[in-house]
Amino acid sequence: MxxxxxxxxxxxxxxxxxxxxxxxxxxxxxxxxxxxxxxxxxxxxxxxxxxxxxxxxxxxxxxxxxxxxxxxxxxxxxxxxxxxxxxxxxxxxxxxxxxxxxxxxxxxxxxxxxxxxxxxxxxxxxxxxxxxxxxxxxxxxxxxxxxxxxxxxxxxxxxxxxxxxxxxxxxxIRIGTFQRLLALDKPDEMHALIAYCLENFPGPADLAPEGASPAATLLHQVVARLADMAASYMVAGFVHGVLNTDNMNVSGESFDYGPWRWLPAWDAGFTAAYFDDAGRYAFGRQPEAIGWNCGQLAVALRLVEDAAPLIAALERFGPLYQVAMARRWCWRLGVASAGAEADAALVAACESAMRAQGIGPDAFFFAHRGGRGAEALPALGDRAPLPGATDHPLWNEAAPPALLIDEVEALWAPIASDDDWLLLHDKVAAIRRLGEALRGVPGGRPVAQGHSLQDN
Structure with missing residues (x-):
């Protein structure tokens, strides 16, 4: 830097x-x-x-x-x-x-x-x-x-x-970092920032067409990363709340958590921020918002690149999002992919079941981990469980760790009243145990293991 x-x-x-x-x-x-x-x-x-x-x-x-x-x-x-x-x-x-x-x-x-x-x-x-x-x-x-x-x-x-x-x-480095250089008309600095990002946040060589310019290559990489981030929010049942372009890291890493929430039930209109009156960043609109942000990066890169290769990169967002959704959905269910069409049908069936039952993804994915409960969800019937999908003792317990807003308030209460941090430490340990049970993400950064929690 x-x-x-x-x-x-x-x-x-x-x-x-x-x-x-x-x-x-x-x-x-x-x-x-x-x-x-x-x-x-x-x-x-x-x-x-x-x-x-x-x-x-x-x-x-x-x-x-x-x-x-x-x-x-x-x-x-x-x-x-x-x-x-x-x-x-x-x-x-x-x-x-x-x-x-x-x-x-x-x-x-x-x-x-x-x-x-x-x-x-x-x-x-x-x-x-x-x-x-x-x-x-x-x-x-x-x-x-x-x-x-x-x-x-x-x-x-x-x-x-x-x-x-x-x-x-x-x-x-944010999408907003590039937007500033466009607003100030700084092409030399834009080229330098693109080079910095390509060097320090490299992506697979085949993400961009052969011979693509640095600007187009970067946009292809960012589109792929943010499509996966959008899918990861949906599979987690997570609502970020403030998906502004200054909160979009071009490395594809989610950050800056303010009014976040986890879904109590599968509801596309659920919002996290009390000030999001129009529902711009509601749960079901998050992929749209993140894709729009990619478009703003493309606008900024027009300072140094023609429109056509940037548009080609943006057009990949939707298909890449669907691929990431299927991969992550099967991973959290602990079942193998059965092909693109069957995976899309599985996601739709699961969403429909959650809406009908009025439950959220934490309870749903737990109930069906490794293909359990296929009699209530026929779309699971032809799925093979992933190796070791239900080996961890957590999957035999009554329910998985969740993080709904009422529990967040309950974890804060003893800290506020008595400076008692025990419940928070216990919750972090339980969440890390969930990560161990889920065994990382295929194609993503695995959950680190082998280190103990040490808090003061």
Whole structure:
């Protein structure tokens, strides 16, 4: 990122917090980037006081970008309460960022205080852990430190406690990063950003036609990644809530969790954000919204590329989404594919059954894991179970872990009233056990295993 830093972001400093109480450290994620050996004092020094990691970025960088927010273009965006703090390689050679949330004001804070509520940090722990278990390519909550400030917010009881969160992500380059360069008419910087993304977020060579330009190649890769992300949300029964272009990472990794929800029942019109009055980002409209965002990336890339190859890349979104839906649907059911037509029929039959029964995907996929209950769902009758699909003891229990909003509130209540974190720690352990039982995603990033949960 150093080669882009002069125009990609602004050097900033983290806030000087009155307290630093370590609440969550993700040693499983830290082990992937060589940081699990830090003791708690070192952890707090780096991830709450933001002492630079040895040999890393000299200081934090608040990134600049524009974006469409609920369809309205906003050129006044940027990292307003966070920054990129460090970069490193994981065990597979991927470039990874450590980015913050709630680390103080930046030039892009506008009227915000740059802070994060502790409840917001707890919700992000839960969202990222559950999404990872369900095979979604997601950022991971790396660290949460309580900071001792009282915050006033209009959407939760105030004053409320504050925290600073660090996330581990495969990059923070957004569709909105490209939109900013188009708005400012910066073709040289656009070429440099495209080259950076192709180098650091490489995709299979056959995703783009032979001889495609760098811009068209990148769009083919992003379309494939975001089509898979859209499918992963649907199979997880997850509603992100704020699918603006500034929240779309071109690496294909889901991130930035605010008013998220999991479905209590299969309902295409279910929304997560109380302010989404028109249902723009309702559950069933998420693929449409993500595809629209890909279109905005194509518009930005027109600064350096003709329309025809970009349109060709965009036209692949729908078919790639359908392929990803079938693959992920069969995976979560624990059954083998029976071909494109049969898989599409299976998805439709399952959706119909959930609507008829008034249940959500957590209960449904659990009940039919490995082809169980085929007598109630004939479309499962000719499916072979995946090897080991129901071997894990979790599949013999009464129900799987879920994360509906009532339970989220119940997990927060003892923290708010008695500073009791036991229920949260137990829930994270149960979610990780679900990830072990699901055994990763074919063609996606597998759930990491072999590391214990260590929280404070």
């Amino acid at each position: 150093a080669e882009l830093a002069g125009w990609l972001g602004d050097p900033v400093a983290g806030a000087d917090f009155p307290e630093t109480t370590l609440r969550f450290r993700n040693d499983r994620a830290a082990a992937e980037v060589g940081l699990a050996g830090l003791d708690d004092a070192e952890w707090v020094a780096h991830f709450a006081r933001f002492a630079p990691l040895p040999g890393n970025l000299p200081g934090p960088l608040a990134l600049r970008y524009h974006g469409h927010q609920f369809g309205v273009y906003n050129p006044e965006l940027g990292d307003g309460r966070g920054f990129t703090f460090a970069q490193m390689r994981d065990g597979r050679g991927r470039l990874m960022d450590l980015g913050t949330k709630g680390s103080g004001q930046t030039p892009w804070s506008r009227r915000g205080d740059g802070r994060l509520t502790l409840k917001g940090a707890v919700r992000e722990i839960l969202a990222t852990e559950m999404l990872e278990a369900l095979g979604v390519n997601t950022s991971r909550t790396f660290s949460v430190v309580e900071t001792g400030e009282s915050l006033w917010r209009g959407d939760e009881p105030s004053p409320t406690r504050s925290a600073v969160l660090v996330r581990l992500s495969h990059g923070h």
